[in-house]
Each structure stands twice: as C-alpha cells, then as structure tokens.
Amino acid sequence: MSSSSTVDLSHHLSNEAKLRLPNPMKEIWRLARRKPNMVSLANGDPHSSLYPIKGLQFEVASLEEEDPVAAWRTAGPSAPSQILKSSRDDPCILPVQTAFQYTTGAGLVEAQQALTELANFYHNPPDHVVTLTLGNGDAVTKCFRLLGNPGDHFLADEFTFSALANAAVPQGIRWVPLKIDEGGLIPEELERTMADWNEERGPRPHVLYTVPCGQNPPGSTLTVERRKKIYELAQRFDLVIIEDDPYYFLQYTSPASSDGAEARALSPSFVSIDVDGRVLRVDSFSKIIAPGMRLGWITSSAFFHAHLVTYTDSATQHPHAFGQIFITELLGPAGWSVKGFDKWVRSLRNEYQRRRDLFLSLFEKEVGPTGLARAGTPEAGMFVWARINVERHPRFRRDTGAAGARTNCRQLMVELFEKCLDGGLVVMPASVFALTLDPKYNDAENPIEDRFNYFRLTFAGTEEAMREGLAILGLSLREFFEQK
Amino acid sequence: MSSSSTVDLSHHLSNEAKLRLPNPMKEIWRLARRKPNMVSLANGDPHSSLYPIKGLQFEVASLEEEDPVAAWRTAGPSAPSQILKSSRDDPCILPVQTAFQYTTGAGLVEAQQALTELANFYHNPPDHVVTLTLGNGDAVTKCFRLLGNPGDHFLADEFTFSALANAAVPQGIRWVPLKIDEGGLIPEELERTMADWNEERGPRPHVLYTVPCGQNPPGSTLTVERRKKIYELAQRFDLVIIEDDPYYFLQYTSPASSDGAEARALSPSFVSIDVDGRVLRVDSFSKIIAPGMRLGWITSSAFFHAHLVTYTDSATQHPHAFGQIFITELLGPAGWSVKGFDKWVRSLRNEYQRRRDLFLSLFEKEVGPTGLARAGTPEAGMFVWARINVERHPRFRRDTGAAGARTNCRQLMVELFEKCLDGGLVVMPASVFALTLDPKYNDAENPIEDRFNYFRLTFAGTEEAMREGLAILGLSLREFFEQK
Numbered sequence: 001m002s003s004s005s006t007v008d009l010s011h012h013l014s015n016e017a018k019l020r021l022p023n024p025m026k027e028i029w030r031l032a033r034r035k036p037n038m039v040s041l042a043n044g045d046p047h048s049s050l051y052p053i054k055g056l057q058f059e060v061a062s063l064e065e066e067d068p069v070a071a072w073r074t075a076g077p078s079a080p081s082q083i084l085k086s087s088r089d090d091p092c093i094l095p096v097q098t099a100f101q102y103t104t105g106a107g108l109v110e111a112q113q114a115l116t117e118l119a120n121f122y123h124n125p126p127d128h129v130v131t132l133t134l135g136n137g138d139a140v141t142k143c144f145r146l147l148g149n150p151g152d153h154f155l156a157d158e159f160t161f162s163a164l165a166n167a168a169v170p171q172g173i174r175w176v177p178l179k180i181d182e183g184g185l186i187p188e189e190l191e192r193t194m195a196d197w198n199e200e201r202g203p204r205p206h207v208l209y210t211v212p213c214g215q216n217p218p219g220s221t222l223t224v225e226r227r228k229k230i231y232e233l234a235q236r237f238d239l240v241i242i243e244d245d246p247y248y249f250l251q252y253t254s255p256a257s258s259d260g261a262e263a264r265a266l267s268p269s270f271v272s273i274d275v276d277g278r279v280l281r282v283d284s285f286s287k288i289i290a291p292g293m294r295l296g297w298i299t300s301s302a303f304f305h306a307h308l309v310t311y312t313d314s315a316t317q318h319p320h321a322f323g324q325i326f327i328t329e330l331l332g333p334a335g336w337s338v339k340g341f342d343k344w345v346r347s348l349r350n351e352y353q354r355r356r357d358l359f360l361s362l363f364e365k366e367v368g369p370t371g372l373a374r375a376g377t378p379e380a381g382m383f384v385w386a387r388i389n390v391e392r393h394p395r396f397r398r399d400t401g402a403a404g405a406r407t408n409c410r411q412l413m414v415e416l417f418e419k420c421l422d423g424g425l426v427v428m429p430a431s432v433f434a435l436t437l438d439p440k441y442n443d444a445e446n447p448i449e450d451r452f453n454y455f456r457l458t459f460a461g462t463e464e465a466m467r468e469g470l471a472i473l474g475l476s477l478r479e480f481f482e483q484k
Numbered sequence: 485m486s487s488s489s490t491v492d493l494s495h496h497l498s499n500e501a502k503l504r505l506p507n508p509m510k511e512i513w514r515l516a517r518r519k520p521n522m523v524s525l526a527n528g529d530p531h532s533s534l535y536p537i538k539g540l541q542f543e544v545a546s547l548e549e550e551d552p553v554a555a556w557r558t559a560g561p562s563a564p565s566q567i568l569k570s571s572r573d574d575p576c577i578l579p580v581q582t583a584f585q586y587t588t589g590a591g592l593v594e595a596q597q598a599l600t601e602l603a604n605f606y607h608n609p610p611d612h613v614v615t616l617t618l619g620n621g622d623a624v625t626k627c628f629r630l631l632g633n634p635g636d637h638f639l640a641d642e643f644t645f646s647a648l649a650n651a652a653v654p655q656g657i658r659w660v661p662l663k664i665d666e667g668g669l670i671p672e673e674l675e676r677t678m679a680d681w682n683e684e685r686g687p688r689p690h691v692l693y694t695v696p697c698g699q700n701p702p703g704s705t706l707t708v709e710r711r712k713k714i715y716e717l718a719q720r721f722d723l724v725i726i727e728d729d730p731y732y733f734l735q736y737t738s739p740a741s742s743d744g745a746e747a748r749a750l751s752p753s754f755v756s757i758d759v760d761g762r763v764l765r766v767d768s769f770s771k772i773i774a775p776g777m778r779l780g781w782i783t784s785s786a787f788f789h790a791h792l793v794t795y796t797d798s799a800t801q802h803p804h805a806f807g808q809i810f811i812t813e814l815l816g817p818a819g820w821s822v823k824g825f826d827k828w829v830r831s832l833r834n835e836y837q838r839r840r841d842l843f844l845s846l847f848e849k850e851v852g853p854t855g856l857a858r859a860g861t862p863e864a865g866m867f868v869w870a871r872i873n874v875e876r877h878p879r880f881r882r883d884t885g886a887a888g889a890r891t892n893c894r895q896l897m898v899e900l901f902e903k904c905l906d907g908g909l910v911v912m913p914a915s916v917f918a919l920t921l922d923p924k925y926n927d928a929e930n931p932i933e934d935r936f937n938y939f940r941l942t943f944a945g946t947e948e949a950m951r952e953g954l955a956i957l958g959l960s961l962r963e964f965f966e967q968k
Contacts (some may be wrong), residue, residue, distance in 0.1 A: 004967065019654035023647040024916040032910035041941040041953040042910045044700065044866040049557045050835065051774040052828060053544035054565050063538035073533045077573040081538050089561040100776030129765025134618065137801040163507040167798035170503035290535040292584030314651035317621040321776025322806030342537060351534065382528040426516035426526045432508040457525040469525040 002309035005274040009303065012206055012240050013406045014149050017307050020314055031245045046086075048097035052192040055087040057094065058326055069347040084329040093327050101320040105306075105312025108134035114331040115297045121338050123281070124247075132310045132319045135294040136246055136284040140209075141167050142315075143242045143280050143298070146307055153205040155193065155239070157185055158448055163217045164244075165209070166436060175435040176205050177448065182376055184220030185210055187229035194237040201441065206394040208239045213267060214247030214381015217433045219454035220377040221251065224268060230326040231273055239278065246284040247381035249345040250355040255360060255377060255435040277301030285327070287382070295323035341471055352382070352460070359384060359459035359466050366474035372481050374475075375434050375457075382460040388416065388477075390453040394484050404442050405449035419480045425472040430454040491760040493787065496690055496724050499632050501791050504798055522816030528793050532572075532581035537890035538570040540579065542810055547824045553831040566811040570894065577816050579936070588788075589796025591616035595808035598815040599781045604734075605822050607756040607765070611676055611792075612783045615792045616803045619778040620768040624693075625651050626799075627726045627764050627782070630791055632657040637689040639723070640931055641669055643917040645700045647961065648728075650920060651695070659919040660689050661932065667861055668704030669694055671713035678721040678792060686927065692723045697751060698731030698865015699838040701917045701940035708752060715757055717799040723762065727754040730768040734828040736837040739844060739861060769811070771866070772829055814944035836866070836944070843943035843950050850958035856965050859941075866944040872900065874937040878968050889933035897936050903964045909956040914938040 025042075031036050064079040065071035072079050086094040094110050106112060112280035116130045134141035141164070148154065150172025156165060157176035167176060178189045190208070197204045208230075212222045223231070234241050251266055281299040298308060312318065329335045336344065356378065363375045363384070372392060376385045390396055390409050397408045410431065417429045430452045442448060457473075459466060516522050532852070546564040548554035556563050572580040578594050590596060599614045617623035625648070626774045632638065634656025640649060642661035647952075648657060662673045683686045690715075696706045706714070718725050735750055755765035765783040782792060797804065813819045820828065842863065846860045847868070856876060858871045874880055874896050881892045892916065901913045926932060940959075943950060 016654040021653065021920070023650070025647065025912065028912060028916060029909065031905060034905065035908060037908065038905075039908055039949055039953045039956060040910045040945065041910045041949065041957075044942045044944055046771050046866075046944055047774065047946065048774075050832065052556065053774060054543040054545070054563070055541075057539075057541040058540040059540075061538070069534065072536065079538070096774075101776035102770075102775040115653065134800050134804070135799075137799065139800045163797065164511065164700075166505045166507070169505065170500040170798075231744045286586075287530050290532075290537060290580075290805070291529065291582035291586040292808075296803035313621075313647065315621065315625045316618050316800055317778065320618070320807055321774070321806050322779035322802055322810070324776075327805070348534065350630075382530075421515060421518065421522075424519060425520055426512065426522050426524045428512060428526045429508065432512060432634050436505070458528045460528050460530055461524065462531065465523055465525065469523045472523060473525075476903065 007278065008242065009276070009278055009301070010237060012147055013307065014145065014147055017146050017311065020307075020310050022310055023313055034052045038362050045102055048101065051096060053096050053100065053339070054089065055085065056322070056325060058084040058329070059086060060330065060335070061344070063336060064302055066351065068344055068345050069351045082335070084326065084335050086325040086329065087480050092329065092334070093332050099325050101481055103167060103316055105309040106319050108324050108328070108441060111319075111328045113389055114328045116222065118331060118341070119283070119297070120243050121342070122266065123269050123299065125281075125299055125302070126275055127277065127301065128139045128274070129302050131298045131300065131307045131312075133296045133298055134284060134316055134319055135296050136244065136286060137164065137167075138316065139243055139282040139284075139298050140164050140242065141298055142311060143282070143309060144168045144171060144173060145210050146304065146311060147207050147240055151202055151309065152207070153202060154207040154209055155190065155205045156435060157211070157215060158220070158435055159217055159430060159454075160209070160211070160435060161362065162433050162435075168478045174202070175437050176441075177435045177437055180218060180318070182218075182220060183226060184212070184215050184218070185226065185230065187226055187233060190230060190233050193200055194215060194233065194239075206235075206239060208234060209242045209244065211244045211247070213245055214378055215321045215384065215438065216247075216381065217321055217383055217430070218385040218455070219376055219378030219381050219383040220385075221267065221381075227268065227270060228273070231270060234278055235276060240417060241270050241279045243279050245269060245281065245282040246287050248283070249288050250349055250352050250379040252349065252356060252377070253377070255357050271299050277303060280304055287329045293326070295319055295327060354458045355463075355466075356384075358463065359457075359470075362466055362470045365471040367477065370474055370477050370481075372477040384457045384459060386455045386457055388413065388453045388455065393481055404439060404444075404447045407450045410449045410452050416476070416480050419476045423472045423476045425469050425476065427473070428456040430456070493724065493760070493762055496631055497791065498629065498631055501630050501795065504791075504794050506794055507797055508612045517821060525940060526743075527781055531587065534791055536586065537579060537580050538573070539569065540806070540809060542568040542813070544568060544814065544819075545828070547820060547827050547836060551831050551834065551900065553835045554829055556834070566819070568624060568810065570809040570813065576813065576818070578809045578812050587802045589793040589802055591802050592808050592812070595803075597810045598812045599610050599711055602815060602823055603767070603781070603783050605826070606750065607783065608754050609755045609765075609783055610759055611761065611785065612755060612758070613789045614788050616794075616808070617766070617780045617782055618674075618803055620728065620770060621648065621651075621767040622730055622766075622800065623766040623780055623782050624648050624726065626795060627766070627794060628652045628655060628657060630788065630795060631724055634938055635686055636691070638685060638691040638693055639674065639689045640647045640693045640919060641695070641699060641702070642919055643701055643914060643938075644693075644695070644804050644919060646917050646919075648835045653920055657771050658686070659921050660925075661919045663923055664704060665840060665900055666704060668696070668699050668702070668706045669710065669714065671710055671717060674714060674717050678717065686806070688721075690723060691726060692718060693726045693728065694730070695728045696754065697729055697735055697859065697895070698862055698867065699867065701730075701867055701912065701914070701938070703860055703862030703865050703867040704869075705751065705865075708836055712757070719760060725763045726753050727763050727811075728763040729753060729765065730771050732767070733772050734833055734836050734866065735864040736833065736846070738774045738863070739841050742936060755783050759906065761787060764788055772832055776808075777807055779811060783943050784900060837949075839950075840868075841945045842947065843954075848952045850954040851961065854961050854965075856961040866942050868941045868943060870941050872897065872939065879966055888923055888928075888931045890931060891934045894933045894936050900960070900964050904951050904957065904960045907956045909953050909960065912940040912959070914940070
C-alpha cells in the first residue's frame, strides 16, 4: 500500500454521497484535541464500568494438523481447539471496555489493522485502505449508494446474484447485462457495450459490478488476461469497478491435476492492479468462516474510504464489537495469525475441491449418460452451472413469438424444474438470476430467455445430498425428455 | 399483541419501499416446501461442519445482589458473574451451527422470540411485531428510507441528535422543526404547524420523529398527557410516528423524592397506545448494555415489519449471530431471563439517578452562585440542558441584523465555548443540535439562533469529570461575563 493514486474520480459519487454531512459533533471533538487532559462533559456514552460484560471467549479450530479442515470436520467434539479471549480485567488486544464503546464508521483501529494486514498479505494493493463492513450485502449495497444516482446505468454479468443486483433497482439504478461465456465476463462484450452506447438511452454506464472468482451462479472465474483487459477498458471508459469476491479463497486446480497437488495460486485481484483507485474490492468471511459473522471489509482508495465511513456513520454505524474482537484476536498473535489463517483457507480450498470433484464424478455417472445435460467445471466457488440440452426435447420449438423469446426454452425449463421438485429435488433455475432489465433493451437476436436452460447446483452441501440429488436429476431428465 | 389494526397506511411508504423486490430465490424455497425431505442442491451455504467455531462464552454480571449494578461497578475483577454459552456440541438455545447460518432479514426465530417477550413485558403493544436491527442508527435510518421520498417533510424537535437527523437530508427529506419547552415537544406547536401548513411549501409532513424520554440534547421527557395529545394529532393529521427511545430504561424520579425510593414507573410508550399501527418504535441496548452490541429492535405493525425485512434483505442482511446468541441466552432461562433484565435496568436507573443528582448538586455549588446559567432537571437520559443567561453579558445586543438572528446570542456562545476549551473543558453547544432547515422557513420573529444559549452536559461520565468540569464551567462563566 505505497505510491499514490492521482486520478480524480469524484464525479462518480452519487448526489446523496456528495450531500452527506459529517456528524457536526466531530468538529467539536476535533477542537477539543487542542489541549491534552481535556475534561469532557460532552459525550453521552455509558461508562464502561456499567457494561455488564466481563469477558468473551471463542473456541475455534486449532491448526496443529497438516490438513486442519479435514481434522476439524471429522473429529467431532474431540477436535483440537484453541481459545480466543477478550476481557475487562486481563490483557488482550481488544479489551471489553475498548471494544464495546462507540467508534466511528471506520471501526476500531485494532480491527482495521488486522484486516489491513490480511488485505496486504493477499493483494498488496497500491495505495488503498480498508473499511470494515457488516458483510457482503452491506458492503455491496453501500457501494451502490455511494456511486448510483436515479437513472444511472451499471454493468454486470447477465446472470448474477439477483438478491444483490435487485437491491439497486429501487434506488433507480438500471442494469446493463453483459453476455458471458464459460470464462465469465467477455472483455470484447464490455468494450462493444461501452463503445456503441447510445446516449438516447441515458447516461453511459460508469460502474461495473463483477464477481471475478466463482461467479454466482455460473461458477466462472476470470483469467489474468481478461482481468487486465477489463481493467484497461475501465480506464479507457472511466468505469469504477465493484469487485465482489466472496469466493476468492475457494479457487481450485483443474480436476486432472488436483489429486494430491498443492492448492493453486490465487488469481491476482482487480484491486491488486488498481493504480487509479477505481476499484472497490469487497471481501467476506461468510464462505470461509461462517455467514453469521456479518463482518467483512472493503479495500478502496482513501477517497472512497472517507465517503464510505461518512455513510456508515449516517446509516448502520460501526460494526459490532463481537466480530471485531473475534477477527482481531483470530488474526493476532494469540490466535491463528495471518499465516495460520492462510493455512486454514488452503485446507478449506482442498476440502471444497474434493467436494467439487466428487460432484463432477457423480454428475458424470448419473447425468452424463443421458446426454441431456452438461456440467461446467468451476475453478472457484460453490456452484456448478449445468447446461440443460433443451433443444433435444421433443416439444422444443424455435420462433414461438412469445414475449421477446425466440424459443420455448423458458417454458420447458419451468416444466423441468417442476419435474425435479416432484421427484424430491430442489435446484436453482437460471431464470432467478437474470438481471432485471428494460425489455426494450433485451437483445432481439439473442434474447436472455433463450439462455434460461441452466440449473445452478451446489457442491457445498453433504455428500449424501449430492448422491441423492444427482440421481434424481438424472431420472427427472430422462423422464422429462421422453415426454411428447 | 392481540387485536388487529385496521388503518391502511400504505400511502406512507416511500417509492423505494414500494419498488423493492423480494429475493426471487424465496419463491423457489417456497415451492420446495411442497414435499417433506426434499433434497437440495440449491443453496450455496457453507456446511456448518466447516465453521471453525466450536463455542462462544460470554461472562456477564450476576444478579445475586440486591443492587447488582452497584455491586458490579465496585467489586472489580472479583464481581460475581455468570456464563452464557452457545456450543456446537452441547445443548443451548442457539447452537453455533444454527446461529451462524444465513437467515432472512427478520433474524433468527429464537432471537425474535426473546425480543418479543421483552417488548410485551414493557409495552404490551396492540398487534405489533418485532424486527431485529443493527442498533439505533441502523433502525432509525431504515425507517427514514421506508417512509421518505425526496421532497417529503418530516417533523422533529428543533434541537435533536443531529447525526441522525442529518442522515435523512441527502435522501431529500426536509426537516420541519417544532418548538419545545422543558417538557419537550409541545402538542399545540405540532397542531399549529400541521393546521397552518401552506401547501406551496411542498407536501404536508407525514412523519414525526421524536425521542419521548430524555430527548437528546434537551433531556426532556413527555408527560402521559402530551403523549396522548400527540397520538391523537397523529391520527387527525395522518402522521406516522418514529418513536426513538434509547433512554426509556433510564427514567428517574424527581430529585426530592429519589432518596431511597423505588425506581419510578416507566412512562407508557407511544407504541403501547398505538391502535392504528402508525408507530414504529426503536429500541436500543447501547445505553443499558453497551454501544458495541450493535443490536436492537423495532416494534411496528406487521405491515411495516414486512417492508423492513425486505429492505434488510436488500441492504445489511440479518444481524450478526454473536449478538443474537448473546441476547437470546441473556434473556433465556440459563441467563438473566426478562425478570432479571428488569432487575438490572432498575438498578442501572438508580445508578444514573444518583449520578444525575450528584451532577445537579455540583452544578448548584459551582455554577449556581454565578446566576449566569441554570440547569434543567432531566427525568430521563444522560443529559442536562444548561441554559446560559446570555442576555446578562455586557456585549449582549438585540437586533443585530446578522443573518436571520435578532440577537448576538450565537456569537457570544461561540466565544463562551472557546473560553471553556481554553479552561480545559469540552461541552456540546446547542448549535450542533439545531435541525438543518431551509433558512426561508426559519421563524423570523423568534429565530432558532437566538435559542443557541444552551450547553448539553452529561452526567454519564465519572464523578471526577463532573467535579472538575463543573468547576471549570463556573470559572469560565464568571470570567467570560466580566468581559467588556
């Protein structure tokens, strides 16, 4: 985190962000710093002697074993563990009386330091700083508020995690879908969309929202070459990139090379090559620790950081003390440290890679012989994007003329989904991940509804669920495709 | 929480709230419930066997003593305590593998139940439900988003906690200040403002934001009579009330009657008399447990609850597992239970009442003899609103003609504030709490700047801070008022 970004990106701020006022009490506190030992009758903070909390303990996995995740998962109650502590009366990094006070939206200095160390270890971003968040949803939607005015256009993969993309819609942000292939976002599609933009449609997109690793749902991961091209296009067309990367730590080798091999090197993130300060990178502990953590961080330029902190002060306020203590002690010398954290996530990566490979071999066995579906091979994340070969169905039709679509793909997929449900299997159909967009701007030659022939399937569940689920899928496909 | 509210209040929703889409995956999960024992390949949730967390422990105050707060505050490390636990392997209300999963914005059922029991114990609101929040700031700003369109007018006390009120401004909400007296919001001022509203100014206010107990900064508390009148006016003028009540549990008897007396009965809240479902009540643990909790709750009609949950799903997502475990176990049979919680807050109330009375007696000794300032006697909260008798200053002038103001009150108060800082004391001047408003609608006869002659002083700090601080204040006043 050295050197200095010089590009002025203030025109990307939303009007809300520009209008937001800092807390006027901050100015009073600033003035009060002119003398040491100032007596304060200013703040209405409950005195820490009145917090009814003496200490917290978290019992977490120990990292003694070579493969700590496998040991932890299989050993049950006797699994080796270690204790993280915060106390009112005993030494620790974040004692109760410090951690449980009001802080600013930036969070506690100790927690920021811990996450800065982690961000540097993996990304070493040029001249960026860390802002604590309340998890991924909080982080991404704060970025939307920071950058989006009503009527603005944002770019994203045409299939994306809809709960998050939809969150921007009531704010007046309009999504512009980018076609994808198995490698995810196609730089040439991005270039074409920006270069051919018709201003009559409204302002040209100025934000790209992307999940570079294990994109949800298609499971795609951007190559280094695509990342570089996309960043260059962001510079050329003045785009801000929201890099939402919850699956960063779950990147896999190809199935052929994975047997016993070392975990693969992690792809360089957008933030690691961000010389302009135009990347807001969102990190999450939900997939590698637990979803209930509700603590994560954004890595961005100091400029965007300052606006994120002001917004946080005016909305959620600072993150909870519990999670800040947990993560500070976990990454600290009495916990795992960053090196131990890396050991855990490497081991976790191997665990999920085994699950992915098991899933793919079960798919090959149960579904492969039907010839009716094909599984992609995700290089990251938790999802297999399975293409259903819908054009082989006896009732498949082209040029149906139904609302925009040129085939009856959508209808057949609804029926197949129902067939699976009747068989006792629930999957996520592609339709729920299609970006909400103005039908006027759907691609008339190649409308998105004709690409609804995918199911998102996860390998994050149990082995039993994979075995049973894929058997049901194979059977449902066979029966459904025999229908006249 | 019986009977049923019948008033349709859907016209109060903001356009954002109306446009917000529920997560489309919810529909899939709903369909999947048609059969038991469905196999799922749908959700990308990390399996709980991979959470590296085995258990959590919170060591909290025990309630054995008659006056548990006094015992806890004075006993130091040997203070009697009890342990709250959540475990992966041992029985508890919220085991790790349940608490740390993804949940909806409504939070975990067990935590909702615990807070519902608490809300019923104190308010027994007619036909209302509880929504978990991430603390007071999160709750109030979510209410602003739920109800406010750009250009809308909201009502509030003219001096109010500015960090929160300012949060609504970038969203386009315009504040309409209501004049207050020592008893807080004056019902007749509310009636006059609504009845005399000139539509040329824009849409008539439809939301009242109010802090009924220990209003910050003036420390005022609404009488039962005022509450009833205000609720009737809300019905007559179709107002939604945001009842922000962080100091509810810190209500005091008058100084004369407080010596050894039982803690006073808590005033009936707006939500307890809300037959229409037009009150959104915001509760916080920050003042009675600790600010770092970042967990609270809103009590509202089921209608507003549903919109709050959808918004939470589209923004912060559900509250952190840590706080949900803490509060569920604390209020549960293995913790304090609601009865024990009530014992703690009664004891805490006595503690703050002692501090208030000490503060007032010190004020009487150090400042009273000057005749230059007068302390209000707050019946709740953490603040004394001290009136500075600025008109006694040799340089006090009327009809100065300076920007709106009719006196030089504002300027003299800036000087007095600086004088206190030079003496080593920091206080909060009234100016930082003045609502941001369009100068065009300032009261020309009685502009707010001429009422800036107040300091907000807290009695929440240490006895030493009160002694030293009030001595400095007395001295600063004397010296400042001798200036020619």
